[in-house]
Amino acid sequence: MNFKLKIWRQKNAKAKGKFETYALNDVSPEMSFLEMLDCLNNQLITSGKDPVAYEHDCREGICGCCGLYINGRPHGAKNKTTTCELYMREFTAGETITIEPWRAAAFPVIKDLIVERNAFDKIMQAGGFISVNTGQAQDANAIPVSKAKADEAFDAASCIGCGACVAACKNSSAMLFIAAKVSQLALYPQGRVEAKERVKNMVAKMDELGFGGCTNTRACEAECPKGISISHIARLNREFIAAKASD
């Protein structure tokens, strides 16, 4: 398979970026998308050019590093898939593939396709935890949790922090990211103690960091590689209203 690759190139955070187009031939349909980029980089390096910088690590869809905006969609067109799990058999030979970094004010570009996502860490610092020190825990089975609730909490907890929800959202809202954590911890008895403070602090931090508000377009849910449901946003809203009401 032959492709034209239209890729965002930007030397560093301050530089002005632009698209460059590259031709890549003899791509095998069995290659993953990132292996295809590796081939391009090999071609660039051996011809004395700067390779395309992009983030990746585990290459099995769990670390959340890789996040590319492919043909206008975070992680490409295939549903419930991270960029590293995308294979070239999903593309049509001869097509032009456009590859961009996440676009969001809260995620500035560092180089080429790499963005800074530490805003997510800051949101988590604001309340994405249960305050228990090492050594304080009681026996694990002393806190029963119904299977239904535990399963729902697990679904929320499967967030990999990649940022696709923000990239997909026209408001660059981090609502699904926050909702996943708020919802997970709200479903557990041990998470209820700080539930009110948690939801208020995390939402406030999101606003402070330049993420937009949620207008229920559901783009985040559609693009989430882990298929996290916006029902968690509904739970966040309930938690938030209840917390504010009791202020």
Place this chain on the structure above:
Amino acid sequence: MTKLDAKIPEGPLAEKWTKHKNSLRLVNPANKSKLDIIVVGTGLAGSGAASTLAELGYNVKVFSYQDTPRRAHSVAAQGGINAAKNYKNDGDSVYRLFYDMIKGGDYRAREANAYRAAEVSNQVIDHYTALGVPFARDYGGLLDNRSFGGVQVSRTFYAKGQTGQQCLLGGYSALVRQIQKGKATMYSRREMLDLVVVDGKARGIIARNLVTGELERHAAHAVVLATGGYGTIYYLSTLAVNSNGSAAWKAYKRGAFFANPSFIQIHPTSIPVLNDYQCKLTLMSESLRNDGRVWVPKTKGDKRLGHEIPEEDRDYYLERRYPAYGNLVPRDVASRAAKERCDAGYGVGKTGLAVFLDFKDAITKQGKKAIEDKYGNLFEMYEKITGESPYERPMRIYPAGHYTMGGLWVDYNLMTTIPGLFAIGESNFSDHGANRLGAGSLMQCAGDGYFIAPYTVTNYLADDIKTPKISTNLPEFDSVENEVKKRIDKLVNIKGKQTVTSFHKRLGKIMWDYCGMHRNEGGLKKALGLIDELEKEFWSDLCIPGEVEGLNQELEKACRVADYFEMAKLLCNDALNRKESCGAHFREESQTETGEAKRDDENFAYVSIWEYLGDDAEPKFHKEELKFEFVELQERSYK
């Protein structure tokens, strides 16, 4: 030999850790706030140690090469985490877990360390549950367990196939809480490139800021390495692509001894190599062997697709060879058995380097829904990569490099031979002997981080309460930073023609062929020669585009691969030295008539330990004799 005192406490096995803890010195809260600790790595071990030490009141500086601590490679552990809770009432106990580890490790682990790992395992589960880790539960709302290879009880706690991710996110949440409180400071996108030793004590690190390219000096009263394993030495492995052994290797070159470097686990159930461009093999969790049956066709070169081959033409070779444990034999045994069938010509798939892992019977018996509940995300992952559904066709799997039992030598306090330098989690050598049992890695990493290192680091720092802040202006920092700078300059100035990846691939192939699942004297000696030649070629024809300043991923890789060339030679030498077979280390010269690993307890019941004496000198060899006071050495049989 004072350097090699393992400091194992006297007394009965079950009392050692308690007695030892009671004798460790303490540091009062006011003094703790004057002491700085560096933790490198944010996986289960690193995030555990960092958050706990910060909770205790120390000032903790945490380093990660990723953009956030939540991406450390613990995230990819799938199947589970062991603990001796005995929630299943199936006869489990701390002693049984300990015994399984010693036997599973083929009698090459320290009894006292393995026992302690088993002992603190229950606290780990309690702590993670309190942090909100969504472990699987049964309908009564209590925690569920499953079985793993090499054991006859169900003691593995799990969160679908994402146990590592969920434990790591629990650990991360505790860490960010301390960052918010100002007790821990996170240095993301930093890679440790060297260790700074002052007056014989570990006092800091040199890290490269991966965004700006600047070298940074960081000082502390103690340094804790939680930097994982070096499985990417094979290039293709189940590890994250950027995982590397450089931090441990630099520590070795600054005086920390390296133990059992050649003990590397080859995981039996990885998706086989599909093409030449791959830089990573994806693991399919060992938990799949709970319900999946492993087989190959009875006839050589049977080209039918797996689901077309009828029952009578299948050879369930693990069940045939090991009736007692069947498909749940330990990893090393399962890997070698797969290689044996493939080498004999029974392998399946395009390359013939694969065996089937089949869920047909489990789906018939339990229903598709039950299997989906347990393994849904793993099946999805498999289908995404191969385009085939494991619900309809058997999976194809093959062994791949996975976990390093070897690592920095540590004493019972998890301190290396450099005072003040601790190594925890996979980066040390201590608990798994020559083979690690499934779900033992998360257990050990978390145990080290939460419940062992905080006590022993405190004990060490009790001597340092009067030591003021360590200055980064010391001449030792100047000289180490200078060395790091020189090495980077040397790398970028080679200006050759070949990419780092091409060298890494070739090195990996040498290691896989000669120092992988099977090893022999001739092959290992040949490998040493090949590595030398390739290393010379690397240093004369490497091409690194771009500049030292700014983000340069090729330079990052080059630093790691340069270290791997050196490390590869130590691995081969260690494998040469150990003429017996044990656990994952299989010397063809030492096998039973049925092809099982043959240990030689009389001559090799020791930890092999290597001391660096300079780039041009051979490393000095030391032994730590392993004493088995509580477990009788036996032939390890799973038949």
